[in-house]
Amino acid sequence: MAELTRSLRAGWIRLIVDWRRIEPARGAYDEAQLALLDARVRELRSAGLRIVLTTCYLPEWASDQRFWSDPPPSLAPGYRPFYPIRADALADYRRFGAMLAGRYGPRIHALECWNEPNLWVYLYPQRVPGDKSFGARTYLRMLKAFTRGVRSADKRVRVLAGATAPLGTNDKLRTSPQAFARFLKRARAGRWFDGYSHHPYTPGGSVFAAPGKPPNDPRTTVTLYNLKTLLRLFPGKPFYLTEYGYNTRTSLDFGGFRVSERLQARYLRQAYARAGKHKQVKALFWYLVQDVRPAGGPANRGVYTGLRRLDGSRKPAWYAYRNLR
Secondary structure, rough: OOHHHOOOOOOOEEEEEEEEEEEOHHOEOOHHHHHHHHHHHHHHHOOOOOOEEEEEOOOOHOOOOOOOOOOOOOOOOOOOOOOOOOHHHHHHHHHHHHHHHHHHHHHOOOOOOOOOOOOOOOOOOOOOEEEEEEEHHHHHHHHHHHHHHHHOOOOEEEEEEEEEEOOOOOOEEEEOOHHHHHHHHHHHHHHOOOOEEEHHHHHOOOOOOOOOOOOOOOEEEEOOOOOHHOOOOOOOOOOOEEEOHHHHHHHHHOOOOOOOOOOHHHHHHHHHHHHHOOEEEEEEEOOOOOOEOOOOOOOHHOOOOOOEEOOOOOOOHHHHHHOOO
């Protein structure tokens, strides 16, 4: 913690709140898990960090079993945390939002409704026969329930919507961030959130890597280059870029895209400079502080966007981040 606040001089931090772990059985919150979250929030708050809590991962009991028999390619049938929420579980998600707002409201900056809901890993399917906007429509139902819960407990707590992944192919697996946001705009969803969030990564397979360069297809991708595409849709809303980074080793979870450590540091500086030019953008969150790799798993399943390497040693990007302010 001292590194974040004293050495790196970070001002923000984002924590994932796993709904499966907090409420493994319907109506019964796991007090041990909440105690861990309590301690983490208390520690971060006392360090002076502004906290965004992001809810994610649908519990099995809340999942619509009708979708379990038609999984994404290469996956077996059965429960996964990305299947749509059951209609009768929306009330539970509302109560979950109320619990979080009531418990942490004065100590956090915002609650973020889900993570990358335009991506199959977090919400699947994105499309069904007769409904090309199924993913976004499902998300809007969740957002309404969540926000109602939050506001019933503490109207001062901000709700962030979106948290969209940078790329979408507008099929069963992915919805472009533009299409996702436009659906919310048409549905007049702005009343249900206080700020919008997005993850403007440069996607794997990109011809150009730098933050200021165009993506391969600006019609289906939103990076820092064309962020205005989203800003214009919600001109009265503050924006939070709640994930961003560059891998310095191959990571299949990021499409195998990597840059050198030297370029990572350069692009970090460029990214913060570019984001800072938009008055609507209130924060850009670098993901991660330190590289991670699954215990016993293959190296290419790790995440190497960190400011530190796996062994804890500092990359050039660590110094670049420290010198931003």
